[in-house]
Amino acid sequence: MNPRDCAVALTALPVMGPARLLALLRAWEPEEAWAQVVSRRVMAHAEVAEACRPDPAGVAALWWKAASTSDPGALGAAHRAAGVAIDVIGLPGYPATLAEDHQPPAVLFSRGSLAILDAPRVAIVGTRRCTRYGHDVAHRLGRELAAAGVVVVSGLAKGIDGAAHEGALSGGAAPPFAVVGSGHDVVYPAVHRSLWRRVAEAGALVSEAPLGSRPEPWRFPARNRIIAALAQAVVVVESHAGGGSMHTVEAANDRARAILAVPGPVVSPASVGTNRLIREGCAPALDADDVLVALGLDAPVPQCATAAARPTPEGTAAAVLDALGWAPATLDQLLGRTGLRPGPAAVALAELEAEGWVSATGGWWERSGVADVDRGGR
Numbered sequence: 061m062n063p064r065d066c067a068v069a070l071t072a073l074p075v076m077g078p079a080r081l082l083a084l085l086r087a088w089e090p091e092e093a094w095a096q097v098v099s100r101r102v103m104a105h106a107e108v109a110e111a112c113r114p115d116p117a118g119v120a121a122l123w124w125k126a127a128s129t130s131d132p133g134a135l136g137a138a139h140r141a142a143g144v145a146i147d148v149i150g151l152p153g154y155p156a157t158l159a160e161d162h163q164p165p166a167v168l169f170s171r172g173s174l175a176i177l178d179a180p181r182v183a184i185v186g187t188r189r190c191t192r193y194g195h196d197v198a199h200r201l202g203r204e205l206a207a208a209g210v211v212v213v214s215g216l217a218k219g220i221d222g223a224a225h226e227g228a229l230s231g232g233a234a235p236p237f238a239v240v241g242s243g244h245d246v247v248y249p250a251v252h253r254s255l256w257r258r259v260a261e262a263g264a265l266v267s268e269a270p271l272g273s274r275p276e277p278w279r280f281p282a283r284n285r286i287i288a289a290l291a292q293a294v295v296v297v298e299s300h301a302g303g304g305s306m307h308t309v310e311a312a313n314d315r316a317r318a319i320l321a322v323p324g325p326v327v328s329p330a331s332v333g334t335n336r337l338i339r340e341g342c343a344p345a346l347d348a349d350d351v352l353v354a355l356g357l358d359a360p361v362p363q364c365a366t367a368a369a370r371p372t373p374e375g376t377a378a379a380v381l382d383a384l385g386w387a388p389a390t391l392d393q394l395l396g397r398t399g400l401r402p403g404p405a406a407v408a409l410a411e412l413e414a415e416g417w418v419s420a421t422g423g424w425w426e427r428s429g430v431a432d433v434d435r436g437g438r
Contacts, residue, residue: 186220206231
């Protein structure tokens with residue numbers, strides 16, 4: 061049997077997690093590991109049995125039952141037909157960067173070219189519930205780092221991840237690299253279907269989950285360890301106090317990776333985690349140059365084309381922008397802060413939105429990070 065086909069079949073077994081799969085493929089070659097499962101002798105190996113605690117016998121029974129109706133050849137063929145490459149630890153083609161990690165994915169499913177991992181790499185991560193400021197900063201960092209030849213790695217989640225990869229795609233130089241938490245045919249979040257395709261076409265999109273795998277909650281902390289293993293530095297743009305991106309920070313700390321955080325408004329819940337990281341000693345990431353320094357690169361960031369400078373807000377618009385500050389606010393809150401009537405305030409907000417200074421989401425107004433950062437503030 062084809063070893064890669066057997067590896068796919070192993071990943072598809074029930075209650076098969078990263079640690080159990082790695083124990084299997086460190087104990088035997090893929091074909092022999094499959095044979096051990098089919099013969100129900102798999103728990104004779106002490107490391108495999110340990111990985112299957114607290115019920116090795118029960119796990120072996122589940123695997124044997126599933127294997128009895130599984131066709132490794134058909135599973136491998138289905139992945140190849142979908143354009144998904146299969147890389148197995150210990151076999152030629154498996155990325156050296158991951159092979160050296162202490163928690164490598166035993167099997168990697170990919171679309172695109174893994175050769176891009178030879179370039180400098182930085183992970184940009186953060187909250188799904190980002191502010192406009194966080195979105196714009198992530199987009200700019202992704203764009204400028206890609207333009208400087210740095211591969212941007214992220215998880216393609218909503219919010220900061222997606223913004224960073226949109227920026228990287230617009231950078232025009234280094235390709236993007238994404239690590240996702242479901243099978244290649246189960247796009248999550250669904251709104252990122254086009255982004256998944258563009259990342260895979262321009263760079264690479266990888267998962268340790270076979271086709272058909274749902275985005276189960278446990279897969280995302282597992283995915284984050286791969287992001288940390290691939291990155292030479294991790295930049296957290298926005299994170300709530302207990303945000304999921306902190307899993308990536310923990311994994312990066314475990315691997316002695318450089319960690320940077322983007323400062324945010326002290327009144328913004330979305331910046332509690334990043335501001336705390338800075339207070340605890342992480343370097344601030346004020347721009348792409350800070351990230352390049354962390355990577356040991358001293359080349360200046362190429363200047364990307366930006367929109368022509370817009371007029372600085374004046375009069376009522378300036379008063380509304382000052383009242384908005386850097387935390388989301390409703391129209392009623394802005395009326396209370398400025399003393400304006402609804403009509404003039406609405407006109408000012410429309411003017412600011414048209415100029416790119418603010419944006420509206422679900423009844424909340426937010427200041428745009430790009431409008432101020434790209435033009436040096438008001």
